Amino acid sequence: MDFPRLSQQMDFIAEIDKLKQVVRESWLVDASRKETDAEHSWHITIMAILLSEYANQATVDILKVMKMLLIHDLVEIDAGDTFIYDKEHAKDQNNRETKAADRLFKLLPEDQQKEFLSMWEEYEAMKTPEAKFARTIDSLQPLLLAYLNGGCSWRIHKIIKSQIITTKKHMNRGSTILWNYTLNLLDDAVKKGILKE
C-alpha cells in the first residue's frame, strides 16, 4: 500500500514535534519551570474559544483564530523563541522567521502549504479582526501566568509596567475589554509588589 500525500503530511507532523523543545521565557502558574511553545499554543487556543465574546469585532471567525494560534509559533522551531522585551534579538527576528516558515510549510502538500503560510502571514500582519484578536490572546497569556506565579519573568528580566504597556498596547485593537482587564491586572501586580511601575 502506498500513501504519498499522507506520508508527506506525516513528515510535517513529525517535524513539528520539535515545538515541544522550544522553551519560552514564561513560567508555569506554580513557577516550577518555563513552559514550552507547544504548551503555550495549546493554552492560548483554549483561551480564544472561551474569550471570543470579547473580540472587538463580533463576527470574528473563531476557526481561523484557532488555526492561527496553533501554528503561529511553528517558525520558532528554526528561529528560536524571541523574548518580546529583547530588542537586540528582535532585530533579525523577521528575517529568521520568514526563512523558517518557508522551510517548514514547504514540507506540506502544496494546498496545505499555501493555507498554513497564508494564515501565518495574516497573523503576522495583524490587520484582519482574526489576527488582531489572536495576537491579543497571545499577548495576554504570559501576563496572566506572570501575575499568577508572582512575576517570575518580570523579576528575572527586570521588566517594569510601563514597558509592558508600550509593548502590549496593540491588544486594544483586538479587544478593548481584555486590554482594560490587563491594565487592571498590572495595577494589581504593582500593588502586590511583584511588578515595578
Next chain:
Amino acid sequence: MDFPRLSQQMDFIAEIDKLKQVVRESWLVDASRKETDAEHSWHITIMAILLSEYANQATVDILKVMKMLLIHDLVEIDAGDTFIYDKEHAKDQNNRETKAADRLFKLLPEDQQKEFLSMWEEYEAMKTPEAKFARTIDSLQPLLLAYLNGGCSWRIHKIIKSQIITTKKHMNRGSTILWNYTLNLLDDAVKKGILKE
C-alpha cells in the same frame, strides 16, 4: 472596574495550566523525554486540521473536532494519565474522570460549562462522526511518536503488535485510510525490530 464573568473564565484558564504537568507515557520523536498532556493536545489538534480529509464521514465538523481534542484530556488534571494498555489502572478510570469533569467544568460560567461538558461527553461516547474521528487522531499520534523514536514506550512496557491492534481497532470507525496507514506502520515497525508481533 469589575469583571465577574471574565474573572471566572480566567480562574478556569489558570486552573488548566496544570495540564502542562501531566506527563504521558509517550516519548518525543527524538526520545529525549516524555511529552505532557498539553503538548499532546496541541499536536493532535494540528493533526486533525491536516488529516480531516481522511475522515470516514466527509462532512465532519472540524471546529467541533478541534475543540474536543483541545479539552479531552483536561480531566487528567485530577484523574492522572491512564496508560491505554494498563488494564488495572483503567478499572476506575471512568469514575475518576467523570468526577474530574464535574469539578473542572463547574469553574466556568454556566453556558460554557454546559458546552465543554457536552463536548467531553460526546468525545467519550464515540458515537458521532466528530468523536470517532477525534479519537482516531488521538490514537494515531502516540503510535507515530513510538514508530519514530524507535519504540520507546513499546519496549519499556513490553507492548506487542497484537495488543496495539486490539486496543486501537476503533480507529477504523473514524478513518479507514488512517487505520490502514497504521497497520502498515506497525508492520514496518516489526520489520525494523522495534516492535514484536
